[in-house]
Amino acid sequence: MKKLQYERPVIQKLNTGLTNKFGTRTESDPVTHIDDLAVEKLIAQFGSPLFVLSEQTIRSAFRDASRAFKNRYPKVQFAWSYKTNYISAVCNVFHQEGSWAEVVSGFEYEKALANGVPGNKIIFNGPDKSENDLKQAITNDSLIHIDHMDELYMLKDIAAAANKKPRVAIRVNMDTGIFPAWDRFGFNYENGEAMEAVSKICNDTQLSLVGLHCHIGTFMMSTSAYGIAAKKLSEFALNIRKKFNRNIEYIDMGGGFASKNTLKGSFLPGTDASPTFDQYAEAICESLLNAGFTQENLPLLILETGRALVDEAGYLLGSVISNKRLSDGRRATIMDFGVNILFTSFWYDHKISPAQSFGSHHEDTVLYGPLCMNIDMLRENIPFPPLKKNDKVVVHTVGAYNMTQWMQFISMRPAVVMIGTDGKVNLIRRRETIQSIQHEEEMPLYLKNFKL
């Protein structure tokens, strides 16, 4: 007689009247494959934990966003926000789709150049551009987005010394009705600081003002804030035209569209709560089209959308290390990945699915990572089937910010693979080894030897 599949015995108290707000079944439906490739096999080949990206999902998100804007507005350009995910293979999928690069550091700038992005299609944002960064950006005719007065003056001097006239924009912050307003980046619109910066640029022959930039926040659930921002930047552009007879060639609305993740404390799951690309596009394009530009002066609309384009394409596969019972009776499961590689678990209740089938019984479970620290909690309370050691799980919607903000802490960072549109899997970042770490270290001679 063939033996039956074993499942750990579970008994759970039924709380009448208290229903789980998300319903329990959908979350723990097993996910055994990603783009038709078996989770078990991926882990057998590349190890656990493992980041997996779906090229198909990236491209379809991009095309969805692109269609939403291009159906509503004649001049649209996306620029891939490198900090969101700068693994080169990921960047190049976006570049193949037609995206420029948006970078915020010399390092990201070098990466974009190395990936083959022409210098004049790199947008250089951020408060921290060094003198060398600016020199290089000027030489390459990149679009330099000025963040503060010190930068404006430094840029003028560098441009004068190089006898060049760089193309610049200023970053503008403003009140869009959301709280808290992001006012630490760029120049404020309402208090006149932005106009002051513009007049410093326009009254000088050294810099060429070509654009206006804003990034009103991140994971913005409000589309109307974008409508307000686009309206204010349009007004500003028209004012600049009146005052300085200068044509603003583009308006860059930054990033910030929400992905389908579920913010901690949110009542609805992100799949229901987050606006669609069409809703964001409607708010922005309507403001631009109704602002009063003539047809030929209609500015190019640039978008630096990050997380909403890549979050859903990313998965983290992992394995169960152990099960425990906490002193208050709750089940705790320890996974082989922690908050050091799943940074976004501080913001989101990531959807986590078992990767093998189970009976219909669930236990409320705390999911911990393996780090020897109290903060290493992945989910505080998730109704989960009884997993055992070595069972696999799939964490969903992890494509944005994890593969850039991950920390090498206690253990090595895992490999990253991409499942191509042809269904084949490609290694795009190797698992780190001890050499990756030791390579950067130096041992002073006198510390080399010791006796124990």
Place this chain on the structure above:
Amino acid sequence: MKIKKNIALSDTGFVFDPSTGNSFSANPIGMEIIRQIREGKTQEQIAEHILKTYQTDAGTFEKDYHDFLNMLNRFRLTENIQ
């Protein structure tokens, strides 16, 4: 260890404790173990039965069995007479 005598078990996995009004749900293997404890089987007898019927090993089952008994105790479904 004994299961309280008045506990009601259903075929569909519900466990009802009339003395407290609490109800519980258990998976099929959990129900099987509760029934066997109630019939007075020892841990060895239960383990033998489970290992014969299911794809598992003695170490795994022993761990899970103790965890399960702890939960029965915690839910006050047992009479501790040892």
